Amino acid sequence: MGDTDDFCVVSGGLQQFINKQEKKMSVGDQNKRGLNVNDLPVNVKIKIFSYLDAIQLCRISRVCKEWYDLTSDNILWSEILERDIRSWNVISHRTNPGLYKEVESEWSNKEIYLHCSPTTNHLMHEENALFRSFTSMIRSFLPKKTPKIAMFGPGLESGTLKIVPLIINNTDMLKTVGVAPGEFTGVGAGFYLKIPSGQVFQLAILYSASSKVRKTRRKRLENNSLVELVSKDGEQVVELKPAVRACCCAMDAFIYVVDSTKGNRFEQEDYDELMAVVNERWSAPHVPVLIMSCTPTNQQQRIPCVDVIKMLNLSSFNRPWQVQDVNVDSLTGVIPSIQWLIEQSQRR
Template sequence: MSVAETASFWPHIMQPAGDEASSVPSLQDVIEVYNRVYTAVWDVGTHRSQQQKAGCQPESMERKQEQDDNCDEHLELDDLPEPVKLHILSFLDVKSICQLAASSRDWRILGNDNILWRNLLDRDGPSWSSIGHRGGTDLSKDDHKWRYVQCCPEAQRHKEASSIGSQLRGYLRSLFPKTLPMVAMFGPGLNTNTSQIVRAIISGKEGVFNTNMQSTMWQTKLPRRGGGGGLAIKFRNKQEFFLITLYSGTRREREGQSAANKLLVPKTPTSADAEPEYELKHTFRRLCSEVAGFIFVVDASLGIDHVESGLAELQAMTDQRWTPASTPVLVLSCVPGEGETRLTCIKVMEALQLGSMTRPWQVQNAVAGSLQDVDTGVEWLMNNMQGT
């Protein structure tokens, strides 16, 4: 390992908190530690090689024991200083870190290092095509290991596969066919080039999305359904849901990029200096109480400001005063076409403050035009909708 690699890594592993005096060794100290480790390993290897060439022939039993001790001398991994151990851990995958942490108390302490897990989250998080959480725990707290485990797609898939509840819901779904569950699609991404996702779903994708006009006619006749029209969609030729698309304005208003949002009304300000707050219009509250799942669409190609512009709408729709806490939210982080630059799932999660959301949620990268990976997100939504 080069000195340059050591120098670039060290500031990310140990940082002094606040204005406290730093106890972090200087860069020269770290380089000297590495030099000592390298020299010790080299000297031991050279010494043993010379003894083996000489045959290590003892003149007495006492001399033999002394030489055996010298021949067995080597540098153990546990002998390394903690900063070096943390450096080693930073190159390992998470599974290997957890296995090493289970080997001893000292390694368990290092394996739970919060800064180590923050760096692992920064390293691995941008490559995740989806992240999600079943709710009930505040992911915004400063526990990076917990955030990693809760958001890692591989860990989430393992939990879903082993969930008895998920298997039971699938079994009951096959026994009790009933009124199609409603899914509401909304979000600022329906006002940009990613709005084509609606037309793509309605047009259908072989083996994934198919429009069922017969079920649509039957569903819209139900008197208790209200708040907008929609279409019955059959997903992967087995699960059906009623998709309702909720735009923030008319087509003309959206094309004119009107700032008004017809889903929301401003709250009465508590003071003249208070930031404006919004809540859902009464006409949509009953709809939210009956919706089985939400699909929130953002255009990840437009940057953080665009995603944050939908925060008030998302919070208003998922307010627990009219939306059950068990209703899941799928955030489709879309780009119009393949190969376009996008925000990472973690950036979208942070912009929408999903870490503090107590209901099940998932952020899924997707391509609006081709519906690439949209089915992965919808499958998660179907598996997490209560009573479906």
């Protein structure tokens, strides 16, 4: 009888011990569940999501309906757009977020970002690579003339940039396949260049003056061989000189080179020269303009593309345009931007 009582006491104590442990485990499980992301306040979740990039946000939006709604928050994408746009290395007339803001587009900030971002555009092009290669092959059979492209701008004449000789002599990227004779008075000979895709284009270099004159003049419009000051209605306006005007009328596209090293200033004269060359009276509105935003190397801090757009007031242009970051020493950005320019020049 005593043995039975002792057994009951022991078993009862064991049961109490087990019950206590289960309670502890239950409390521990509750504490663990308290650390679940889904239990965090909405504003905390959005704050966490704001540290992710656009691709990561799109991926986690598939987790559940709540996360999809949170990762589509318009204010969240506005902040991400404002943060990331300054690092974008290419922006065009179709991928300029500012344009959608100006026209008060019905698109959400997420839709604007995904449409304009160079990263997402690159991913979409990769997904459609087979289709693009097929259409490119079909297009290659269609008859088309060799596009004529004029390159000009203050970046050609900057002491830190030597982009022209690098383009002409870089056989790995751009192969010189011929010399084009000068067609216009005051405009020198050009070059026929071939890009890796096999497309050939004619490049004419338009300097504003000889190197000797450029070193001694105080302002860009002084002794300028491209443009001149003309008095109209009592005001001084910048217009192309007649010989250059004829040249620009014959061009299919333009490249405007600027030195975008941080600290470099864009002068009003630079903008006036650009506007004079692409003036609608001299070139048709479908003729595209490529802005090569150059730094000597990738080590220099640069003016972001979005700021170049504002400085040159490109949003007001009535023609296709693109701003592309270019590192002169490696010519990074040159080939894709010229490819874009050629494609645009062949559209009507």
